[in-house]
Amino acid sequence: MLIDSNQIISMTEANQNFSKVVRQAEENGCVVIFKNNKPKFVLLDIEAMRIAMPESDDRLDKAAKKEINRAKWL
Secondary structure (H helix, E strand, O other): OOOOHHHEEEHHHHHHOHHHHHHHHHHHOEEEEEEOOEEEEEEEOOOOOOOOOOOOOOOHHHHHHHHHHHOOOO
């Protein structure tokens, strides 16, 4: 798993300075919150997550699987 060091926030910092974490998510697209030195949560700016609506011939579950595969880097 590759995570940009600018996107890492500790759980303690997220609890104490949530507005700062939100600003970072807005700037970077997402923030990874670590708990016990392991990635545990992701705060994602919804504008950074541009999900394309499935085409008429594309089934919704197939489109969802594509999005899950696209987001596996998290």
